Amino acid sequence: KQSLLYLDQLIHCDIYKNLSKNFNKAFEFLINENIYKLENGKHFIDGDEVYIIVSEYKTKLLSEARWEAHKKYADIQMLLSGEELIGYASADGAKITQEYNPEKDIMFLDLTGEYINLIPGRFAVFFPHDAHQPGITVNSPQQVKKIVVKVHI
Secondary structure, eight states, X not given: OOOOOEEEXXXXXXXXXXXXXXXXXXXXXXXXXXXXXXXXXXXXEETBTEEEEEEEEEOBOGGXXXXXXXXXXXXXXXEEESOEEXXXXXXXXXXXXXXXXXXXXXXXXXXXXXXXXXXXXXXXXXXXXXXXXEEEOSSSOOEEEEEEEEEEO
């Protein structure tokens, strides 16, 4: 089963605000706050319903990247600087390599998928049925800064 990829730019976010009140809160924050000045770490928009994780890291080789999926949250992933490849595929029927951790809302999978180039100004939305493989090097490893908005479903 193929996963649909929602890859877009913030200027089109009105389309996604109507998905739920939590998506509305997430995109309102992304377009109205100075997201480029956010410090690394966790930032709450609406408690556990909508929050942001800001992180900086060096992209990794494809062979080092792991497929992950969530059950309670959708991810809106957006780079603030740098570029990375991110894989996407349906999580349905995938082989589980690390059991679901309910505290961290994450499980790791073994599967294959397709890849997109994530650059600043674009976001990708991954729902609980979507597996994703973030943080992959495009040409050579580079430092990136990323926002992941966790949207409770």
